[in-house]
Amino acid sequence: MSSFADRLADACRRRGNPVVVGLDPRWQQLPPGLEPDGEVNPWRRRAAGYRAFCRAIIDVVCELVPAVKPQVAFFEQLGPAGMVALADVISYARQRGLLVIVDGKRNDIGSTAEAYADGWLGNDSPWGGDALTVSPYLGSDSLEPFVSMAVQRDTGLFVLVKTSNPGGGQFQDKIADGRQIYRHVAEHIEHLSTKTVGHCGLGAVGAVVGATYPEQLAELRSTMAHTWLLVPGYGSQGGTAKDCAAAFDARGLGAVINNSRGIIFAHERKEYATKFGPGRWLEAVAAATNDMIAQLRAETTVGRLSGS
């Protein structure tokens, strides 16, 4: 198997786009008919709904995009039943040829971080993710086990640098030693990524940088030349294709752009609601995915990726 960085580059080239579909199921918004009638336990009923919902989305998007990003929080919200569904969704996505970035924002000190890395990353792990999102607050020694595991198992991690939420700056933007905390984190990540660089010129240690902060996205693209960026905040949170343009290098590589609600609940968006409605929600998923791909290809260097 090749490195995660190279597998991600190959997948972007093969699909001709860098779109990650965020799998963030919420039971209040599931299209009708997905939860089984016979199941009385509410967690198991919802978990079965999430499984059916995510599998159906995967069937649509596996031909269109390089990767999906299940958000662990929504599965975890259902207790153990949700976690069983999550494992199934990860495994199914990989079967269908998608890379799976597990969005768990995990971390802990040394040997505990190792347990997270061992559990989430790689073919032989019980969850089997290709990459995991990780929080940096605990410092370099908490990141080491994830980096070792990434190298050992050809997997990856994406460390939070500049998050997409309005309050993200409260600590991330504080200035110490002449620059913001997020820049200190970014420097450390770029250092780790440089040490794990693959054939594509990018490393196993990526960074999460929100599309809602386009200036910082541009700045971090130029200072983190060997680092894959995972960019949330597109669509529902306000980020546009234009905002993402600076995230890519000249080849159209270097970043993947996540969209969750804007794709998976596209049947609720006014652009698609009248055309498709809840009954044809999967057609809305396909249309929203294709529209996002077209927008990125029009506004960024992504158009230079060949595509299938």
Add this chain to the structure above:
Amino acid sequence: MSSFADRLADACRRRGNPVVVGLDPRWQQLPPGLEPDGEVNPWRRRAAGYRAFCRAIIDVVCELVPAVKPQVAFFEQLGPAGMVALADVISYARQRGLLVIVDGKRNDIGSTAEAYADGWLGNDSPWGGDALTVSPYLGSDSLEPFVSMAVQRDTGLFVLVKTSNPGGGQFQDKIADGRQIYRHVAEHIEHLSTKTVGHCGLGAVGAVVGATYPEQLAELRSTMAHTWLLVPGYGSQGGTAKDCAAAFDARGLGAVINNSRGIIFAHERKEYATKFGPGRWLEAVAAATNDMIAQLRAETTVGRLSGS
């Protein structure tokens, strides 16, 4: 039900000590005879071992200490089977009268943070924890859903402030606006805790501060007068009872001290190995717990808690 802060104060008073037993099972260190012979799936076999191991510890410590702290990473390392075991362990600990602080160091942006809070906290949640550890990197809006849930469900959270690991200072100790990042986090937590204060004078929003940094522990105790401190790093990581002294207020309240490996794997420690050995590992658990209680009562204001 009374607030989490008051329930924790009552539990410390009832037991006469502030010891939290960290449930960090590791299959390489389990005493013999806990994994079922008939189970061929390695994850389910280990998960069954973790369940038996944690339940046996809970049976011993439920009469001695106010709370346990299961570390989610070790259960998560076993995949869904581990998560099923974790739910059982949490539920069993609560049945036996212990408060359960779930150590997950979770967080995410707004509505995703809400999913974590909803899933982990309170009697009606599928996991049923009394409190959850939370990471602050995403800022105030990511903490809000946990605080709301804590108030609504009489539960609590402990936000990472100054962690016990050697590399914790890399970002936490950076100085911005005249003081370290961890102090900025601490100020925000104290503000949130003051707004949620219970009869005991402490609030629902606690802080994680390592015993391995006794000076910062003293400083944070004085600047965070309304905040419960959860103190890891005792024992195996080097923290002593003397190091923890400054964490308590004059009543012997204000902090709970966690010990994981030093208690649950006490049979491997030289103080207990010859006396008990693996065959009598539960007696080693009881002895290590009682010794830690005695040390804290001798060296800190904890001796002023009445005890049963």
